[in-house]
Each structure stands twice: as C-alpha cells, then as structure tokens.
Amino acid sequence: MSSLATKFAALSTDNAPGQEVRRSDADIRALMIGEALPGRAVDFSHGDVDAFPPPPDAMERFAEAVRIGGRQAYTEYRGSADIRAELARRLEAFTGAPVSTDAGVIVTPGTQGALFLAMAATVAVGDKVAIVQPDYFANRKLVQFFGGEVVPIAMDYLGGGDGAGLDLSALEAAFVAGAKVFVFSNPNNPTGAVYSQREIGRIADLAKRYGVTVIADQLYSRLCYDGESYTHIRASGLPDEQCVTIMGPSKTESLSGYRLGVAFGAPAIIDRMEKLQAIVSLRAAGYNQAVLRSWFKEPAGWMARRVGEHQGIRDELLAIFAAAGFPTRRPQAGSYLFPTLPALRVAPLDFTRLLRQQANVIVTPGTEFGPHPRSIRLNFSQDRSAALDAARRIVEMVERYRR
Amino acid sequence: MSSLATKFAALSTDNAPGQEVRRSDADIRALMIGEALPGRAVDFSHGDVDAFPPPPDAMERFAEAVRIGGRQAYTEYRGSADIRAELARRLEAFTGAPVSTDAGVIVTPGTQGALFLAMAATVAVGDKVAIVQPDYFANRKLVQFFGGEVVPIAMDYLGGGDGAGLDLSALEAAFVAGAKVFVFSNPNNPTGAVYSQREIGRIADLAKRYGVTVIADQLYSRLCYDGESYTHIRASGLPDEQCVTIMGPSKTESLSGYRLGVAFGAPAIIDRMEKLQAIVSLRAAGYNQAVLRSWFKEPAGWMARRVGEHQGIRDELLAIFAAAGFPTRRPQAGSYLFPTLPALRVAPLDFTRLLRQQANVIVTPGTEFGPHPRSIRLNFSQDRSAALDAARRIVEMVERYRR
Numbered sequence: 001m002s003s004l005a006t007k008f009a010a011l012s013t014d015n016a017p018g019q020e021v022r023r024s025d026a027d028i029r030a031l032m033i034g035e036a037l038p039g040r041a042v043d044f045s046h047g048d049v050d051a052f053p054p055p056p057d058a059m060e061r062f063a064e065a066v067r068i069g070g071r072q073a074y075t076e077y078r079g080s081a082d083i084r085a086e087l088a089r090r091l092e093a094f095t096g097a098p099v100s101t102d103a104g105v106i107v108t109p110g111t112q113g114a115l116f117l118a119m120a121a122t123v124a125v126g127d128k129v130a131i132v133q134p135d136y137f138a139n140r141k142l143v144q145f146f147g148g149e150v151v152p153i154a155m156d157y158l159g160g161g162d163g164a165g166l167d168l169s170a171l172e173a174a175f176v177a178g179a180k181v182f183v184f185s186n187p188n189n190p191t192g193a194v195y196s197q198r199e200i201g202r203i204a205d206l207a208k209r210y211g212v213t214v215i216a217d218q219l220y221s222r223l224c225y226d227g228e229s230y231t232h233i234r235a236s237g238l239p240d241e242q243c244v245t246i247m248g249p250s251k252t253e254s255l256s257g258y259r260l261g262v263a264f265g266a267p268a269i270i271d272r273m274e275k276l277q278a279i280v281s282l283r284a285a286g287y288n289q290a291v292l293r294s295w296f297k298e299p300a301g302w303m304a305r306r307v308g309e310h311q312g313i314r315d316e317l318l319a320i321f322a323a324a325g326f327p328t329r330r331p332q333a334g335s336y337l338f339p340t341l342p343a344l345r346v347a348p349l350d351f352t353r354l355l356r357q358q359a360n361v362i363v364t365p366g367t368e369f370g371p372h373p374r375s376i377r378l379n380f381s382q383d384r385s386a387a388l389d390a391a392r393r394i395v396e397m398v399e400r401y402r403r
Numbered sequence: 404m405s406s407l408a409t410k411f412a413a414l415s416t417d418n419a420p421g422q423e424v425r426r427s428d429a430d431i432r433a434l435m436i437g438e439a440l441p442g443r444a445v446d447f448s449h450g451d452v453d454a455f456p457p458p459p460d461a462m463e464r465f466a467e468a469v470r471i472g473g474r475q476a477y478t479e480y481r482g483s484a485d486i487r488a489e490l491a492r493r494l495e496a497f498t499g500a501p502v503s504t505d506a507g508v509i510v511t512p513g514t515q516g517a518l519f520l521a522m523a524a525t526v527a528v529g530d531k532v533a534i535v536q537p538d539y540f541a542n543r544k545l546v547q548f549f550g551g552e553v554v555p556i557a558m559d560y561l562g563g564g565d566g567a568g569l570d571l572s573a574l575e576a577a578f579v580a581g582a583k584v585f586v587f588s589n590p591n592n593p594t595g596a597v598y599s600q601r602e603i604g605r606i607a608d609l610a611k612r613y614g615v616t617v618i619a620d621q622l623y624s625r626l627c628y629d630g631e632s633y634t635h636i637r638a639s640g641l642p643d644e645q646c647v648t649i650m651g652p653s654k655t656e657s658l659s660g661y662r663l664g665v666a667f668g669a670p671a672i673i674d675r676m677e678k679l680q681a682i683v684s685l686r687a688a689g690y691n692q693a694v695l696r697s698w699f700k701e702p703a704g705w706m707a708r709r710v711g712e713h714q715g716i717r718d719e720l721l722a723i724f725a726a727a728g729f730p731t732r733r734p735q736a737g738s739y740l741f742p743t744l745p746a747l748r749v750a751p752l753d754f755t756r757l758l759r760q761q762a763n764v765i766v767t768p769g770t771e772f773g774p775h776p777r778s779i780r781l782n783f784s785q786d787r788s789a790a791l792d793a794a795r796r797i798v799e800m801v802e803r804y805r806r
Contacts, residue, residue: 004527004675011678018477019681021484050472059469066462066660069453073660074421081424109512109662109684116683124407138682145682257469257476259512259688272407275414278422279541279548280519281512285662285688 010144015349016137017045017364017377020356028353031346033400041360042390047335047381049254052306055298058255058291065290073286078274079107080289090296091264094222095245096235103267104240106274107284107292111219111248111261114273116142117280118215118244118263119183121272123148128179130171134338134369136189136217143183151179152370155188157329157338163196164188171203175210182207185217186233187224190338190369190377192331194224200231204238213269214238216245220334222303223252225311228332234265241266249295251335251381252306258288310335313380317391324395335381338366340374343403348373351401359393413547418752419540420448420767420780423759431756434749436803444763445793450738450784452657455709458701461658461694468693476689481677482510483692493699494667497625498648499638506670507643509677510687510695514622514651514664517676519545520683521618521647521666522586524675526551531582533574537741537772539592539620546586554582555773560591560732560741566599567591574606578613585610588620589636590627593741593772593780595734597627603634607641616672617641619648623737625706626655628714631735637668644669652698654738654784655709661691713738716783720794727798738784741769743777746806751776754804762796 013019020043065072072080084107088099099105108114115138123129125147131139133152143150151174156165164186171182182203187194195203207214216233224230234243248261261284263273277283314330317337321328326339344351348365355361366375376394380387416422423446468475475483487510491502502508511517518541526532528550534542536555546553554577559568567589574585585606590597598606610617619636627633637646651664664687666676680686717733720740724731729742747754751768758764769778779797783790 002527004524007527008524008675008678011675011682013480013678013681016480016681018685019479021479046477048473049476053472059466062465063462069456069660070451073452074449076422076424077416077419109688112682113684121411122407124405124410141682145679257472257689259684259686259691272411272414275411275416276548278416278419279414279515279544281516281662281684282421283662285512285691286660288662288688288691 007145011141015365015368020045020362028350028357031350031354032358037359037393037396039360039389039393040386042382042386043362044378044380044382044390045362045364047251047254047379048383049256051383052254052381054254055294055302057294058258061290061293062258062287065287072290075283075286075289077278077283078105078270079284083107083289083292087262087292088264091247091262094296095232097232097240099264100267104270105262105264106270106277107289108261108263108277109281109284110250110259111217111246112138113281113284114246114248114261114263115215115217117273117276118246118269119143119146120276121269122181122213122215127181128174128177130174130179130182132166132184132188134190134366134372136185137368139183151177155193157188157191157193158327163199164193166195166199168199168202172206175206175212179212181213181215183215183217185219187220187331187333189220189334190336191329192334192336192338193329194228194230194332197229197231200233200236204233204236207238207242212242214243216243218245218247219251221247223307223310223335224333225307225314225331230333241268244269249292253295253298255291258291260284260288260292262292310381313382313384313387316388317380320388320391320395324398335379337378337380338375341376341398344398344401345403346401352376354401355394355397359397361390361393363394410548414544418768418771423448423765431753431760434753434757435761440762440796440799442763442792442796443789445785445789446765447781447783447785447793448765448767450654450657450782451786452659454786455657455784457657458697458705460697461661464693464696465661465690468690475693478686478689478692480681480686481508481673482687486510486692486695490665490695491667494650494665497699498635500635502667503670507673508665508667509673509680510692511664511666511680512684512687513653513662514620514649515541516684516687517649517651517664517666518618518620520676520679521649521672522546523549523679524672525584525616525618530584531577531580533577533582533585535569535587535591537593537769537775539588540771542586554580558591558596560594560596561730566602567596569598569602571602571605575609578609578615582615584616584618586618586620588622590623590734590736592623592737593739594732595737595739595741596732597631597633597735600632600634603636603639607636607639610641610645615645617646619646621648621650622654624650626710626713626738627736628710628717633736644671647672652695656698656701658694661694663687663691663695665695713784716785716787716790719791720781720783723791723794723798727801738782740781740783741778744779744801747801747804748806749804755779757804758797758800762800764793764796766797
C-alpha cells in the first residue's frame with residue numbers, strides 16, 4: 001500500500017459512532033438467532049438532544065448573531081474577542097486557574113476540532129504519545145495520523161480503587177522512555193471514571209518533572225454526580241505552558257448541532273492551533289460562536305436537574321446490567337456506560353450489528369476505545385423509559401447469543 | 404528549530420485576511436507621511452455580508468433544523484443524506500457531469516474545510532504538487548503542512564490572452580517531473596481570471612495523460628460577469644476518479660457565517676475525506692447543513708441582480724485604478740481585484756499597515772498569494788460608495804508613499 005493508503009486505512013470509521021447507517025449489513029442474516037425484539041429504536045452511539053434539549057436561549061443567541069451580521073460572521077480565526085473574554089472569565093472560575101483572553105483561548109468547530117488542533121500542535125513524526133486504554137477513539141487515530149507512536153497506558157477501571165485506576169507506574173515509564181505528550185479524557189470516555197485528586201496530582205508532578213505536554217479532554221466535567229469531586233489538572237501545579245484543556249457545550253448542554261468547542265491554556269500551543277485552524281476550517285462558524293454566550297449561564301436549577309435526571313437513568317441501567325452479571329464501572333460523571341459482556345457465539349462486531357438489526361439498538365463497539373472487544377459503550381443521555389427497555393433488549397440478546 | 408516549530412512557522416497568519424486586529428502596529432507611526440485620510444472604514448479582506456445580505460430564507464432553514472432536533476444535529480460525518488441528495492442533483496445540473504449522492508459528495512465546515520481534507524487525502528510526504536502563482540494562500544500552506552513539495556506554475560494574468568494565462572508548458576513539465584496533484588482556484592483568487600475552455604481542456608488532457616489528481620476550487624463560479632463563459636473541469640473529459648471540485652455558499656451567497664462547503668467527485672477521495680473529517684471536526688455543524696437546502700434555489704432574479712451589482716462596482720474600481728496607472732486584471736468572475744502598485748518608499752507589508760492606520764482601509768498583501776509583493780488584493784463585495792471612496796484613498800496613499 002502507498003503511504004497515504006496505509007494512513008487512511010488506520011482511520012477506518014466503519015464502526016465509529018454515528019456511521020452505522022453507512023454499514024452494509026446484508027450478510028448478517030445468516031448469523032441471526034430467533035426473531036426480532038420489538039421496541040422503540042434507541043441510538044446509544046450519542047446523546048438524544050430531543051430527550052435532553054439545549055438550554056432555552058441558545059437559538060435566540062444565534063438569531064441575534066445573524067442580525068448583527070458581518071462582524072459576527074467574520075471573527076478572528078481563534079474566535080470573536082468579546083466571546084473569548086466572556087469565556088476566559090467563566091473557564092477560570094470553573095477550573096480554578098487563570099485564563100488569558102488574548103493568548104489563552106481558542107474557539108473551534110466542536111471539541112473534536114480542538115483535539116485535532118491540539119494534537120497537531122504538539123505531536124511530531126516519531127514522537128511517543130501516552131494514551132489511556134480505554135479512551136476516546138480519536139486519541140489513538142490522531143497520534144497515528146500525525147506519525148506519532150502510541151504508548152498505551154492501562155486503566156483498571158473495574159478495580160475499585162480510589163480513582164480512575166490509571167497505571168501511574170506505566171505512565172512514568174512512558175515519560176522516562178521519552179513520551180512528549182499525554183492525552184486523556186476526564187471524565188473518561190467510555191467508562192465515566194473520574195481521576196482522583198491523588199491521580200491528577202501525580203500526573204501533574206510527572207508531567208512537570210519530565211517536561212510532558214498534557215492535553216486534558218474535559219468535555220463532560222460539568223456532569224458530575226452526587227458525592228463526586230472533580231480535580232482540574234490545569235489547577236494542580238502543572239505550568240500553564242504544559243497544559244491545554246478542552247471543553248465544549250455539545251454533551252451535557254445538548255448543543256452538539258452547533259459544533260462548538262473551546263481549548264484553553266498554553267499560549268504557544270493555542271497560537272499554533274490558530275495558525276493551523278486558518279487552513280483547516282478558518283474558524284468555528286461565526287454565528288454559532290454566539291451560542292457560547294449563554295454557556296455556564298443556564299437558568300437557575302437547570303444543570304442540577306440535568307445531572308439528577310442522568311443520575312437516575314445511570315442507576316437504573318446499572319441495576320439492569322448488574323442483574324445480568326455484566327461487570328460495569330459506575331460512572332462518576334458524564335453519560336457513558338461501558339459494560340463488559342460475557343463470551344458470545346458471534347464475533348463482537350457482528351453482535352453490535354445484530355443488536356441494530358434485531359433489537360433496534362445502536363451501541364458503539366468496545367474496540368473503538370482500545371483492546372476491549374467484549375465491551376460496548378452506551379451514551380445514556382436518552383429518553384429514560386426507551387433507554388431502560390433497550391437495555392433489557394441488550395440483556396436478552398446477550399442471553400440468546402451467549403456461548 | 405524542532406520539526407514542529409518549522410512546520411508552524413510556515414503557517415504564519417500574521418498577514419492573513421481577517422487577522423489584522425491581532426497585529427501590533429505600534430512601530431508604524433515612525434513611517435507615517437501626512438495626516439489621516441478620513442472616510443468610512445472598509446475591510447477589503449473579505450466581503451461585507453451587511454452590504455450584500457444572504458438570501459431571505461437561510462435563517463428559516465436553520466431554525467427549521469433546530470426544531471427537527473437530534474436527527475439534524477447528528478448527521479453522518481459526510482453530511483445529512485437528504486441534503487447530499489438535493490446537492491448532488493443541483494451540482495450535476497450546474498457542472499454538467501454526474502454526482503453520486505451516496506459516494507460522491509461531502510459537506511464540510513466551509514470550503515476551507517473541503518480544501519484541507521482534499522489535500523490531506525491526496526498529498527503524501529515528498530509528493531510534488533503543482534500550485535498556480537498567484538493563487539489562494541492556503542494552497543501553498545497546505546502542501547507544506549502535509550510535507551509535500553510546491554511546484555509553482557506561473558500565470559500571466561495581465562497578459563491579455565484568451566484565458567487566465569496559465570503557463571501550460573510549465574504545467575506539463577511539472578507533471579512530467581512527477582507532480583501527483585494540481586490544485587487551482589477557478590475563478591482565480593486573487594485575480595478574478597477565469598480559465599478558458601481551451602486551458603481547461605488542456606489541463607484535463609494533461610492530468611489524464613499523467614495520472615494527476617486535480618482539485619478545483621470553484622468557490623466563485625456562480626458569480627460570472629456579462630459575456631463570460633465558464634468551463635467546469637469535471638465535465639471536460641477528466642475521469643471522475645481524478646477530480647474533486649469544491650464549492651460553497653460563503654461568498655456570492657454571503658452565507659459565510661454558517662461555515663459550509665461541499666466537495667464532490669472522486670468517490671475514493673471523498674471517502675478518505677470523510678474518514679479524516681471524523682477526527683478533524685466530525686462534521687459540518689448539523690443545523691447549519693440545512694441552510695444548503697436553499698442553495699441554488701434563490702428567488703427569481705436574485706442571482707442576476709447580485710452579479711449585476713458586483714459588476715457595477717468592479718467597473719468603477721477598475722476605472723479608478725486605471726486612472727491611477729495601476730495595472731489590474733479585469734475580473735471575469737468573483738469579487739476580487741488584484742492591482743499592481745508602483746514602487747513605494749516603504750516596504751509592501753508596511754504599506755498595508757499604513758493603509759489600515761491612516762486611511763481606514765484593510766487590504767490583503769499580495770505576498771499571501773505568491774511572490775507578488777507589489778500587489779494588493781481587494782474583495783469588492785462591499786457597499787458601493789464606501790468601496791469607491793476607499794479605493795480613492797488607496798490611490799492617494801500610493802501617491803503619498805510613491806518612490
């Protein structure tokens with residue numbers, strides 16, 4: 001294969017969340033056991049913004065931007081200065097460390113855009129990059145795309161320790177071996193694990209000692225459940241120039257249709273990100289940027305209610321999977337569940353296709369997140385009763401196909 | 404410098420259109436001759452969507468998408484299937500060659516997004532890429548970013564021949580020397596030159612003979628002036644698998660605030676572009692995509708009026724620059740003018756800064772488009788009288804700083 005063919009083969013999106021509709025499932029019928037399981041279709045590959053709608057004034061902010069016209073259509077590549085100023089104040093309040101309006105914030109098309117730019121700005125050909133297993137599927141693909149070398153760091157997310165279960169000795173070994181960048185999601189996608197203060201402190205210490213750049217994907221850090229505490233690595237003693245934090249309103253706030261992300265921290269990295277954004281997409285859509293004005297300013301009680309509703313669904317789903325005997329980490333934050341299924345008579349990827357064809361349930365295969373073929377990921381930001389019914393159908397399908 | 408530092412140094416956006424506000428112009432006062440030239444501020448670095456507003460129903464389509472909710476927020480990475488189907492029909496009617504809904508169209512965040520993905524999908528490290536001089540500034544930067552080698556092809560846009568003036572012998576020599584990709588804008592950005600049928604036919608023949616992939620940026624191809632004819636390279640005998648065409652509604656239709664672009668053609672390239680989009684930005688913002696439903700369906704007379712108004716401004720600006728003795732190509736399409744200025748007593752980049760500081764006029768330096776230090780680019784999609792006044796101030800400033 002040519003170098004480009006190899007590069008793009010590694011980027012396969014055949015099993016990526018949201019792409020299910022492009023799969024050809026013609027040959028799956030031969031594997032089917034039993035009849036279809038009726039029930040309302042549930043797409044656990046992403047949250048349902050109809051079940052959990054955006055805050056009330058998002059569309060109003062957008063319409064206002066359209067009325068403003070040119071000034072809002074053409075912002076600086078890093079985003080409108082007014083909006084960055086508002087964001088900087090709120091993000092420093094939320095994370096507990098200063099954010100520079102002028103040098104320390106960039107608005108991107110979704111958090112995916114921020115992650116792409118941050119990795120491009122820090123990973124050179126041949127660089128070692130420490131990646132958690134399991135973690136968000138794009139982390140690994142981005143390292144490969146930029147010609148870096150993935151150094152996997154295991155996370156014992158079912159181990160029951162005080163934190164996420166990251167193998168900190170392996171992380172130090174990776175840093176000793178020359179890893180230049182550590183990228184991780186916190187809360188972890190797909191398990192919902194939140195890193196403890198001890199873990200974050202240790203990661204910060206190690207990164208500081210070995211001069212490693214940390215990219216912290218904190219997309220779900222506002223959706224923290226009762227009794228959990230969250231530690232921001234950017235406020236944990238790591239020098240500002242070694243850390244970029246990524247957030248956005250696509251998940252908890254259901255604003256994914258507007259494609260907005262924000263990266264903040266190290267000015268030199270943000271600067272590179274802007275230079276690259278100029279040739280990747282120019283800027284986050286101008287009018288859409290205005291929707292960020294209402295971010296972190298939801299009506300009183302809105303966020304608490306949203307967290308509470310998700311917590312209820314989480315607990316009921318955990319009960320269903322516990323009764324079925326599927327080992328599952330109890331998410332401390334976010335809306336992902338990552339149950340481990342028992343051994344099946346069909347290949348894992350075929351099982352997810354059968355789930356879709358027979359049970360009207362879409363899940364993301366565990367292999368998208370690392371070497372986790374027996375796991376599936378569910379985004380449980382869904383209509384409650386539809387989600388519970390769908391989870392019961394998953395359990396029934398597992399019984400049917402159990403080895 | 405490290406390899407990343409070198410890579411990002413080449414991506415400098417210091418003089419890129421729209422970034423003027425980030426420049427530090429403190430030291431420019433020492434160079435100033437005379438007083439400020441009063442007049443309404445005109446930013447020729449991009450079109451003025453307040454002077455030329457979008458078609459009436461764009462915002463309505465957007466609001467409709469927000470009401471539809473989840474299905475429109477989360478589309479396939481290559482864009483909503485419904486919208487791609489509509490686009491495929493209109494783009495094949497416009498360009499005169501078939502477009503496959505399923506395999507041959509991708510919706511991107513702006514045409515910049517499409518250009519980035521198309522180049523990433525076709526340019527490997529070390530590949531030679533033929534680039535026109537002058538041409539859109541990102542073409543060159545993208546080749547450099549992907550580790551390719553720029554092979555410049557001169558265009559004698561002031562020569563007065565039947566077409567754009569591309570040096571077709573140099574193009575063939577580049578192909579003979581192994582260039583893998585040819586990327587060009589038509590109408591040309593910054594000159595407004597349109598390639599003749601003879602030139603396009605010859606480019607297609609050569610690309611076919613030497614197996615070169617052609618990326619045709621046709622962003623402005625709907626804004627064609629009286630008496631001009633436009634030839635689509637994708638309908639000129641080039642095999643579909645060797646050609647990707649890029650368009651979008653950001654310019655002529657003033658929808659830049661929605662950040663929408665479309666690439667269509669070679670299925671294998673579109674497929675790679677989608678795989679990469681999955682890690683670059685996931686998709687064009689879901690709700691925004693719906694705005695494409697009204698593209699090519701503007702109210703009767705809307706486009707003719709828009710073209711006519713631009714043609715009027717073009718002719719008046721050309722008259723002002725002709726009277727001043729600035730050699731300027733008469734644009735056949737699009738809304739860019741690229742006059743050549745006489746020799747000045749200050750450096751070209753300083754002159755653009757002086758224009759901004761003293762005359763309230765923003766232009767883009769010619770060096771952004773290739774080795775054209777004596778030229779400046781104006782996007783004349785502006786309020787007519789403000790644009791004419793600003794052009795007169797440019798002439799006056801040139802007189803003041805003339806060597």
